[in-house]
Amino acid sequence: MTGRRGRPPKDVLSRDRILREALALVDEDGLAAVSMRKLARRLGVDPMSLYNHVDGKDALLDGIAEVLLAAIPPPPPGAGLRETMSALAHGFRAAMLGHPRAAPLVLTRQLASMTALAPVEAVLGPLLAAGFPPDRAVHALRAVLAFLIGTLMREVEAAPTFSGTDPEGVRRRLETLEEAGLPAVSAAAPFLAVCDHEAEFEFGLRILLDALAAG
Amino acid sequence: MTGRRGRPPKDVLSRDRILREALALVDEDGLAAVSMRKLARRLGVDPMSLYNHVDGKDALLDGIAEVLLAAIPPPPPGAGLRETMSALAHGFRAAMLGHPRAAPLVLTRQLASMTALAPVEAVLGPLLAAGFPPDRAVHALRAVLAFLIGTLMREVEAAPTFSGTDPEGVRRRLETLEEAGLPAVSAAAPFLAVCDHEAEFEFGLRILLDALAAG
DNA sequence: ACCTGAACACCGTTCAAGT
DNA sequence: ACCTGAACACCGTTCAAGT
Numbered sequence: 001m002t003g004r005r006g007r008p009p010k011d012v013l014s015r016d017r018i019l020r021e022a023l024a025l026v027d028e029d030g031l032a033a034v035s036m037r038k039l040a041r042r043l044g045v046d047p048m049s050l051y052n053h054v055d056g057k058d059a060l061l062d063g064i065a066e067v068l069l070a071a072i073p074p075p076p077p078g079a080g081l082r083e084t085m086s087a088l089a090h091g092f093r094a095a096m097l098g099h100p101r102a103a104p105l106v107l108t109r110q111l112a113s114m115t116a117l118a119p120v121e122a123v124l125g126p127l128l129a130a131g132f133p134p135d136r137a138v139h140a141l142r143a144v145l146a147f148l149i150g151t152l153m154r155e156v157e158a159a160p161t162f163s164g165t166d167p168e169g170v171r172r173r174l175e176t177l178e179e180a181g182l183p184a185v186s187a188a189a190p191f192l193a194v195c196d197h198e199a200e201f202e203f204g205l206r207i208l209l210d211a212l213a214a215g
Numbered sequence: 216m217t218g219r220r221g222r223p224p225k226d227v228l229s230r231d232r233i234l235r236e237a238l239a240l241v242d243e244d245g246l247a248a249v250s251m252r253k254l255a256r257r258l259g260v261d262p263m264s265l266y267n268h269v270d271g272k273d274a275l276l277d278g279i280a281e282v283l284l285a286a287i288p289p290p291p292p293g294a295g296l297r298e299t300m301s302a303l304a305h306g307f308r309a310a311m312l313g314h315p316r317a318a319p320l321v322l323t324r325q326l327a328s329m330t331a332l333a334p335v336e337a338v339l340g341p342l343l344a345a346g347f348p349p350d351r352a353v354h355a356l357r358a359v360l361a362f363l364i365g366t367l368m369r370e371v372e373a374a375p376t377f378s379g380t381d382p383e384g385v386r387r388r389l390e391t392l393e394e395a396g397l398p399a400v401s402a403a404a405p406f407l408a409v410c411d412h413e414a415e416f417e418f419g420l421r422i423l424l425d426a427l428a429a430g
Numbered sequence: 431a432c433c434t435g436a437a438c439a440c441c442g443t444t445c446a447a448g449t
Numbered sequence: 450a451c452c453t454g455a456a457c458a459c460c461g462t463t464c465a466a467g468t
Contacts, residue, residue, distance in 0.1 A: 104323065107368070108319065108323065108368065108372070109372070110369075110372050110373060110374065110377075112391070114395060117392075117395050117397060117400055118397075120397075120400060120407070121395075121397040121398075121399050121400050124399035124400060124402075124403055125398070125399040127399075128399050128402060128403070134402055134403040134405070134406050135403075135406045137399075137403055137406075138403050138406040138407055139415065139418055142366075142369075142410070142415050142419075143362070143415070143418060143419040143422060145365065146362050146365030146366040146368075146369060146415075146419055147358070147361050147362045147365055147419075148365065149364070149365035149368060149369070150360065150361030150362055150363065150364035150365035150366075150368075151357075151361040151365075153322070153323065153361075153364060153365075153368075154325075154357075154361060154364075157323070157324070157325050158325060159325065162325075176327070177332075180329060180332050180336075182332060182333075182335075182336040183336075183340070184336050184339035184340040184342075184343050184352075185332055185335060185336050185339060187339075187343060187349055188339055188343070188349040188350075188352055188353050190349070191349050191350045191352075191353040192335070192353055195357070200354065200357050200358070200361070203354055203358060204357075204358040204361055204362075207358060207422075207423065207426040207427075207430070208422065208423075208426075210426065211422040211423075211425065211426050212422075215422070
């Protein structure tokens with residue numbers, strides 16, 4: 001009952017509030033725009049106050065990455081191996097696309113925290129239950145994860161025109177590809193000039209899950 | 216014959232010399248240490264002189280990435296589809312491992328230059344020759360590339376201890392994994408605590424090439 | 431055409447001081 | 450325990466001046 005009457009107890013600083021505001025800053029202005037000073041300004045606070053809750057800029061970026069990771073929903077409990085892996089892969093993608101400008105933090109950093117271990121457990125459980133020996137289960141997990149990281153990196157870094165929405169951008173890209181004078185590139189130019197990220201994602205994921213089911 | 220007598224014509228600045236020195240700087244001190252000023256100091260030149268040859272820091276980083284890409288050897292000319300793709304994949308990996316601290320520049324950036332198009336041509340040619348329709352050839356290329364980017368990112372960002380060389384680091388990691396109290400993670404902990412990057416690379420590559428050959 | 435140096439508007443972080 | 454502000458050692462890049 002104490003400290004909670006009248007208006008809220010004060011918009012006090014906290015690790016949580018700092019991370020939320022930092023994510024908003026990345027969403028709005030991109031990763032390059034993140035600075036301790038600018039973040040402090042947004043929070044109406046002295047830059048050095050942040051250091052009471054966050055262990056420097058690098059730890060701040062790790063923190064943002066963990067917020068993104070935490071947004072991956074757990075897979076449906078009763079599901080089989082393939083459905084579980086597919087659900088987690090789609091959940092991962094959705095979490096990254098929810099904050100495309102922050103996604104490279106997840107895709108680029110080696111995260112050691114517990115938050116990163118939850119999805120690992122969620123994949124490994126069904127793999128072991130399906131009879132995979134632990135070493136092969138880890139192999140499978142890592143192969144799929146590598147693919148996910150690679151495709152999502154392409155998707156979030158891609159210029160919006162690469163998705164094919166902007167016909168002028170596509171035309172320019174087509175032109176560049178043809179001008180290169182490389183025969184195979186020219187022949188495939190219409191397909192190189194655009195990228196249906198979702199289709200690429202589904203294609204690669206299917207191939208990998210098929211291979212794991214077979215192998 | 217002019218300007219080449221006595222000692223060399225002067226250790227003059229050039230885009231090439233700048234990129235080589237920048238790569239050396241990344242190799243020695245890491246990406247975070249790269250600054251226009253420090254690079255200029257190494258070259259014995261005013262920072263602003265760099266701008267006569269390179270279009271700012273971002274273009275410099277793109278330039279370094281292109282130097283790395285250019286180191287991928289062309290595949291053996293007479294080879295079949297699978298051998299060609301395998302050779303390029305291994306060449307890509309070798310190029311990144313030659314400069315692990317600079318590799319994220321390649322793995323992270325969308326490169327539009329001609330240098331990036333040469334390997335694409337080298338893959339697409341055999342794919343089309345093998346009868347792949349252009350759209351499926353591009354699909355295949357992108358799936359493999361996504362996997363390569365993901366695995367190599369893991370490999371170059373990994374702490375050296377993750378490779379299993381340092382038994383003390385492995386023990387600490389094992390402990391963390393067991394302490395998490397996640398059953399599947401605990402069961403697979405010995406395999407999660409280390410990573411044989413080469414084996415992971417070969418495993419994923421084989422799966423993908425098999426799938427493409429079959430499909 | 432290329433190089434220079436001063437200047438501007440920023441950075442992350444340490445440290446001593448406050449409450 | 451948390452917040453502050455000055456200070457230090459840096460940044461990338463613009464601009465006017467030199468050769």
